Amino acid sequence: MSTEDISKKKSTPTFFKEHQKALYKALEDKNTSIEFREKDPLGTDMVLNLGPQHPATHGVLRLALQIDGETIEKAKLDIGYLHRGVEKVAENKTFQEFMPYTDRMDYLSPYSNNVAFCRAVEKIANVEVPERANYIRMIGCELARISSHLLWLGTMVQDAGAVSYFLWTFREREKLYDIFDQIGGHRFTISHARIGGVANDLTDSAMAMIKEFVNTFPDELDAWHKTLDRNRIFFDRNEGVGVLKTENALEKGATGPTLRGSGYAYDVRKFKPYSKYDEVEFQVPTRLEGDNLARYYVRMEEMQESIRIIRQCLDKLPKGPVRTDNAKQAYPSKDEVYYSMEGMIHDFMMTDTGICPPEGSESFHSIEAPKGELGFFIQSDGTGHPWRLAIKSPSFANLQVLEKILDGEMIADSVLIIGGVDPVMGDSDK
Amino acid sequence: MALDLSEPLQKVIDGLAEDFSDALIDVYQSSGDTFVRIKPEANVEVCRYLKEEHHFIYLTDVIGADRFTSEERFEVIYNLVSLRDRERLFVKAWLEEESPEIASITEVWESANWFERQTYDMFGINFTNHPDLRRMYMPEDFEYYPLRKEFPLLGIPGSIELPSSTPDSEHEI
């Protein structure tokens, strides 16, 4: 079906005409590795739009699929349905003011986005973070990793058909929400990390809840492994589906569990360790097959490794301050603000001007977010606002890979492949 | 200026200075990261050299920036990672303000496709020989380039259409 035929049909949208035309033209021009059948008399090839509003596309993702019956011949992705211009907003805010925006980027694991941004600013402005703050950040990051992978598991298995997984993983997520509530006051988009440390220390009740979670969660993981690891339906739906070959994975820009499911053990926590990750022991799970099942195994094992890291952090947690003492770089503690004049002035200056990295400096720092490598590139002009803040988001790179691995799959499998690649649209559509 | 480079990066810089001495403009370090500035015409050759000779096989990102100077306003920054040597290198090129153009590096790394589309969408930098240069986030009908410094934060009223607040009878739904 050519683009003219599509435009002539009455159901063409009357909005953004240039955009739709360009998208369908690009779909037609795309080269596919799939062999075309001879022109088929039943007329079963058509262009199908999956999204942007769809229960299974994990947010607002639009797929324009050229299908032949049930097989996808070519696929083109259209993103930008959740774009806000966060990079432009960053040019008008101080570094600490920007923290809540980072929460809302990868909104399944907001704590790791906070830590990523903090590490980037601390690198460019040369801020020392005390040890206790580093360990608290690691605990928060790993809890956020478990939270994100739990939601991935719930929705992917629900897409495969087992609806009750959604309820079980959300029950565990509620426990994590309670922990985050104790730590930072909010259920998930806590902006707990501050530049120079964290906002406040872990209370005893928070520590107790984390210990309890760490003790009970592995049993839940085992229970899920038992139901899914030998499940014939789950295997048939996931094995050999959405294969990303090892030689293609790095070239096409995959990152995170998608890349590790295809053989490359590239984990930023081991590549360039940040925030005390070089002092804890953990492994980086990898698989060679590159299909959906491999990505499932990688993520399940990552959850177990996260529990291991949290246990080690809880043992090693040193006593000490949770924020650096330097007034030009970090907020003073609330005691000082309320009871001393210098504290109040420092608080005012930090809110008004903020931390000022040296003029002309630029730096990049990335962390291993649950979805992949999340990095912030900051260029500074000497004021408290960044000159340019560029975000390297993992879901953006993974969606590019998705465009390539959807060719040749069936429509019903496309839903599972999207689930296996696990994109978050707030992250990819900054 | 004395650079504090690790051994693999020192080899890279020496190799670049030897083979691409006319394309190489500047090498500097900032906050622990190494930046190499080259002439924009030579970007494909330099990138291919880095990929094949020095094993920079992973392209992390293609970043655009607006320096807001009267000369050479835009810059394009490539973020390269070498897994074998565990190093990261940034390659920069500065472009003119009037119709900024640079060759696309999709023939070197396929993943540059979407990154360059995003830079085109936000800054208006034209990547020649790109297989599919369309806008990424804003719809094609949008006429401006949002991340340029002169574009206001709140947008330009009327630049993008909003749906009507009454049901449209012409829609066939």
Add this chain to the structure above:
Amino acid sequence: MGLENSFGDSYLTTKIDTLVNWARSNAVWPMPMGLACCAIEMMAFAGPKYDSSRFGSEVFRFSPRQSDVMIVAGWVNYKMAHAIRRVWDQMPDPKWCIAMGACASTGGMHRCYGVVQGCDNFLPVDAYVSGCPPRPDALMHALLEIQDKIRTEHSVTLDS
């Protein structure tokens, strides 16, 4: 505004009203327009701890033709606004809309070029929920307000 109807305002129509509105309010099936972080709280609202099905919202129907209330959860982009409007037009009457979160109500913290400053610029909203993201309890409150609205403000004579 004169509502002329063939039955007139009699004992019979008010009793039918009460019955139908009672039935409607206790079976409000939401259509989740889950866009961003508020969608996660909406999923938690459908989850086991804050169960939405005990209030009648048994299933989250993702098809607009089968739902009563649309919960706009998350910031609305200009690009997405048209899709949301189309989905809203596809929902059959009577329908209600909940703007969940600060971003759907007024644009929230995103005061920038890409975000529509409130989905009430193109949708008739019935309940606004504040919060970023609002707790599932707050969303529950909004749903109960909608149920109240159905019971008290809606009449079967409006369905022509």
